[in-house]
Amino acid sequence: MSTPSLLILAGDGIGPEVMAEVTRVIDWYGAKRDLKFNVSHGLVGGASYDAHGTPLTDETMERAQAADAVLLGAVGGPKYDVLDFSVKPERGLLRLRKEMDLYANLRPAQCFDALADFSSLKTEVVSGLDIMIVRELTSGVYFGEPRGITPDNEGGRIGVNTQRYTTNEIRRVARSAFELARRRSNKVCSMEKANVMESGILWREEVQWVHDNEYPDVELSHMYADNGAMQLVRWPKQFDVIVTDNLFGDILSDCAAMLTGSLGMLPSASLGAPMASGLPKALYEPVHGSAPDITGQGKANPIACILSFAMALRYSFDQGAEADRLEKAVEAVLADGVRTADLMQKGDGTPVSTTEMGDAILAALDASL
Incomplete structure (x- = not known):
C-alpha cells in the first residue's frame, strides 16, 4: 500500500x-x-x-x-x-x-506495570494483565426488530427490544476472535447465556462449529456471561481473548476497562x-x-x-x-x-x-x- x-x-x-x-x-x-x-x-x-x-x-x-x-x-x-x-x-x-x-x-x-497500583483491584491481580475482548457490534439486542415502547391494555406501557443473531453474524465475529488468538496466546473464551436464551444456545453452537471446522488449533472454552463478569474481577489473567455478543460485550468490556484503573x-x-x-x-x-x-x-x-x-x-x-x-x-x-x-x-x-x-x-x- x-x-x-x-x-x-x-x-x-x-x-x-x-x-x-x-x-x-x-x-x-x-x-x-x-x-x-x-x-x-x-x-x-x-x-x-x-x-x-x-x-x-x-x-x-x-x-x-x-x-x-x-x-x-x-x-x-x-x-x-x-x-x-x-x-x-x-x-x-x-x-x-x-x-x-x-x-x-x-x-x-492492558495494565501497564507503572499503573498496576492504580487499579481498584489488588496489584497481583492486575499486574501484567493483557486481555482482548471481541464484541459483536452490528447486531443483537441493540438492532433487533421489533423494538419500541407501546401502550398495554391496562393503562401502562410495554418496552420491547429483540435479541436476534444469525449463523453468519456469529461465525464472522468468532473468526475475528480466533484469528486474534493465533497472534496472542491461542486461547478464546466465548461468553453468552445459553442456559436461559435461545440466542445464547445458537451463539455457543456456532462458535463451536467455527472452532471445530476452521480453528481446531486454538483452545476454546465457553462461559456464561454473568460468571464471566465475576471471573473478570476475581482473576482476569485467566483470559486471553474473550468473544461475546453486543449487549454482553458492552458490559464486559467496560468492566474489563476499569481493571486497568483509567x-x-x-x-x-x-x-x-x-x-x-x-x-x-x-x-x-x-x-x-x-x-x-x-x-x-x-x-x-x-x-x-x-x-x-x-x-x-x-x-x-x-x-x-x-x-x-x-x-x-x-x-x-x-x-x-x-x-x-x-x-x-x-x-x-x-x-x-x-x-x-x-x-x-x-x-x-x-x-x-
Whole structure:
C-alpha cells in the first residue's frame, strides 16, 4: 500500500485536544520512519450537527467508506441533550459502525506495570494483565426488530427490544476472535447465556462449529456471561481473548476497562470485512468519551487516542513493529512517572498537560531510534 489514507474525525469535547497529539505522532512517523499517511479531516457528532444540522453528512460517510482507516476522537456533550434522538451526536458514530459494517469491536484491557497500583483491584491481580475482548457490534439486542415502547391494555406501557443473531453474524465475529488468538496466546473464551436464551444456545453452537471446522488449533472454552463478569474481577489473567455478543460485550468490556484503573488509557478498534486492498474496513477510537467537564483545560489524557493509532498501525497498515514501538514509548513515559491528572494519586506531584504528555511520548519515540 502506497501512502495509505487516514480520515480523522476529531468530534466533540476533548476529541480535538487528544487528536492533536495523535496528529503529532503521525507526523513523527512520516518524518522519522518514512511512514507517511494521506491524512484528511472531517466532522462528526455535535461538531457536524453545529455545522450541517446532522451528526454525520452523507459526504463524510462516503469519505469514511473510501478511507483505509478512520480515527475518531469522541462525540457528544450536554449541550446536545435537548436534541431529538435521531440527530444526537451518538447517531453519527452508530451510523459509521452500521454502514461500514464494523462487526468486530476489539477492546484491549492492558495494565501497564507503572499503573498496576492504580487499579481498584489488588496489584497481583492486575499486574501484567493483557486481555482482548471481541464484541459483536452490528447486531443483537441493540438492532433487533421489533423494538419500541407501546401502550398495554391496562393503562401502562410495554418496552420491547429483540435479541436476534444469525449463523453468519456469529461465525464472522468468532473468526475475528480466533484469528486474534493465533497472534496472542491461542486461547478464546466465548461468553453468552445459553442456559436461559435461545440466542445464547445458537451463539455457543456456532462458535463451536467455527472452532471445530476452521480453528481446531486454538483452545476454546465457553462461559456464561454473568460468571464471566465475576471471573473478570476475581482473576482476569485467566483470559486471553474473550468473544461475546453486543449487549454482553458492552458490559464486559467496560468492566474489563476499569481493571486497568483509567478509561483514559484504553483504545479500541472496530473492524469489518476486507476491502479491495485486503485490509479490513476499520474505525479506531478511545474509550473515554468526550469528557465535557475538562474540555479546553489541557487536562485530557491523549494516551488512549494515541494507542488507538497504534492499533491502526497493527490492524490496518500491517505495521506491527511500529505499533510495538509506539506502545513501548507510552510504557516508558509512564515508567518515568509522567502523569496526566487522571493518572494522579495523592502525593504524586504535579500533573502534566495534554500537550506535555504528547511531548514526552514523542521524546520516547526519538529515544527508540
